[in-house]
Amino acid sequence: MKLPTLSTRKLKGTTQRLLLAVAMVSAAACSPPPSEKVLVSTSKLAVLPAYERFSHSSQALALAADSFCSAPSSEGIDLTRTHWRTTVDSWSGVQNLQFGPLLIDNQAWKIQFWPDKKNLIARKVEALIRSDEDLSEKRIDDASVVVQGLSSLEYLLFDHKVGSLNSYANTDASTRRCALLVAVSDHLHGVAKGLHDAWRPESGNYLQAFTKTGPDNAEYPDDNVALANLLDTLVAGVELIKRDKFERPLGLTSSDGQAQIYLLEWWRSQYSREAITANLMALKTVFTAASGYGLDDYLSDVKQRSDLSAQIQQQFDSSLSAANAIPNSLFSSAEPRKQAELIAFQNEITTLLSLLKSDLPTALGISLGFNAKDGD
Amino acid sequence: MQRRRFILASGALLSMPWMGVSPALAKTAKFTPVISAASDGEGKHIGVWRDDHWQVFQTIAHRGHDSLYHRQRRELVFFSRRPGREMYIVDSKHGGLLHTISSENGYHYYGHGCLSADGRYLYTTENHIAGDGAGSIGVYDCQQDYQCVGHMDCDGIGPHELALMPDGKTLAIAIGGIKTLPASGRKTLNPDTMTPALHYLDIASGQVVERHAAPHFQLSLRHLDVSSSGQVIIGAQFQGSLPSRLPLVYSHQRGGALTAMSYGELPLQFKQDYIASISIDAQGIHAVTSCPRDNLVCLWDLRSLQLQGVYPLRDSAGAIYDAAYQQFILSNGNGQLMALKPEQAKLIPLAYAPGTHWDNHLTLLR
16 A cells, blocks of 8 residues: 555654554554545434434424314414424524535425515415315425425414414315315425435435545545535535525615515514524534534644634534524514624624635635636 | 646545546546636646546636637637736647737736637627726737737627627627726726626627617626527626526527526525526537536526526536537536536536636537
8 A cells, every 4th residue: 555644754763653653554544534534424423313303303293284184273283383393493404505415406495485585485375275276295296396395384384364273273275274284294204204315325325425435426526525515515504594594684784774574584483593593503513523523623633723623613602602692583673783682693603604714615725616706 | 738637635535546537437428628727726727628637738827717719720719817918829739839819908808709600710808998998899810820900899898708690790799797997906896887788799890780788787697608590598697686586597589589598486596696607509409507606507498498407516617518429518616527418317427637626618629
């Protein structure tokens, strides 16, 4: 085996140094390189569990919807709403992953239609209920993504006009509304399970595609190309939180001016802040590979940037604290520009984005996007 | 100058016995050599990439942008990225730099050009700096060492990509609408009064004979391609608050209206509203558009004017149809060259140059 990292000069040192070098070489021969360790740990400890949680929580949601519709009750709808929230939490854990099966064939759109500027969800869901079409899972799969997924379920469960027990118990359309609730929940579980299966080693094994890079790998010719996708995930995720989930709907940037509150994610359920928190926790887990060998360790060991590694983790934590300190739902904030907690969160998330977008790519030696930044 | 380059960029690669395209891939995934600008750890380059190596390789001072192959003259023409003032003419056979052409005083290049039907003249999009940033089309005589023989007024600020129409007499010009002057770098000087458009210029008279304003004043029309039947596909880069939710890709036939290509109900597929390259196939059935900021490539059906498919590819920019192998070739900032075949759901790897960032546009050596 070639020893590219050790020069001949070093090997001419004392016996002790030689022994040490030999020990290092044998260790290197047995264990995978740090970049591969990052890919394996992050996939196994952050990505795969996130898909598993999403699949399981959507299954529990489907069961709750089914049981609610067999005998509509206020406890039943409350329980279904709780499972919807848990599923939003778990979806927020995979929403920002910028690689793999989620990106193929508009999977994300089947799960969430947002923002809904033209109020398409309400219109299309009501039109489907009014029609005489069969409301099966298959029908939902063929239908527009607008009536699919968590956004459609949010409308069915939380809309102030139709998302209450009354709509499921006492109206002419109750049966069809319930049938739609069940069909959309089942369909969502199908999508979530499909994504989990696509990653699982026992099934589609995208895990292998993402972790075993090389010339024969169609997508990832080396570890750096795969690592770049982790970097993209962190940056795109925090950018989405800052711009689309926070500043723009609340009108906190000078260029956008006034609040556009209906652009908030999950405004009907007033669950916007919670989803941001779930996003941030998931993104931090991607950075650290949970307790495994993550980008944080890679930064410290390979790039000698333990300072930046610690700084990024602290900034994730302070952003999370600032999000948790917002006492009200974002939707109910009367004057966002004057609410101190919102401004405090904005400051934290801005600092986090800057660390991920400017400092991290430089430290990793991975370009965030050569052509993306071109501007021509 | 010929040069084989196998850069071992990452620790992982060190443990591998060899690099480049695997024998299996090399056997199955073929492609016509591509012409591109690129950057890597050593600097900025232009050249021709064949299979797994640079066949022609030339280091230049600034970043390149688009290129073209002058088949009769066996010469490669490389355009500097704005506000560059150089055009490089390279011998396609031996790789030597034949000429470095500088723009006339008071002009700089926008990065694109095309040839006349007979190959005699080269047309380039230029900024007439001395004319307060007016758009201009430079005319160069290829037979006289690419000497500039004049300029035509394209009647629009910021002309970017242009193409010769199948009639051989008309240029289709994407008017970006963005006014910049070298004194203020790449800063947009007219953010509130942009007038992006598609212009057709009659070469013989030097007059703009047909014009279509972009549907929104901030929808900068930057890149285009023309099918053999004269269908122009033009792509936009939105300059306002993102996402715009405006259609970004338009189809046009002479005499008709600018028609938005439809992507159904998924406007947010494009969160960043930025189209880099457009390429139409030889049959005029499909086009691809690259969206580096959204890390994806779109495949369009030109008959129905509908989005047919979306392929994820990080930082993808270059796109060109390779008729010999009935595939689109895509390049990206990660050093990958990938093939898109409309009947296949996944991209096929063609080559990989670790550490190399392929620049915005690809053309073919054919």
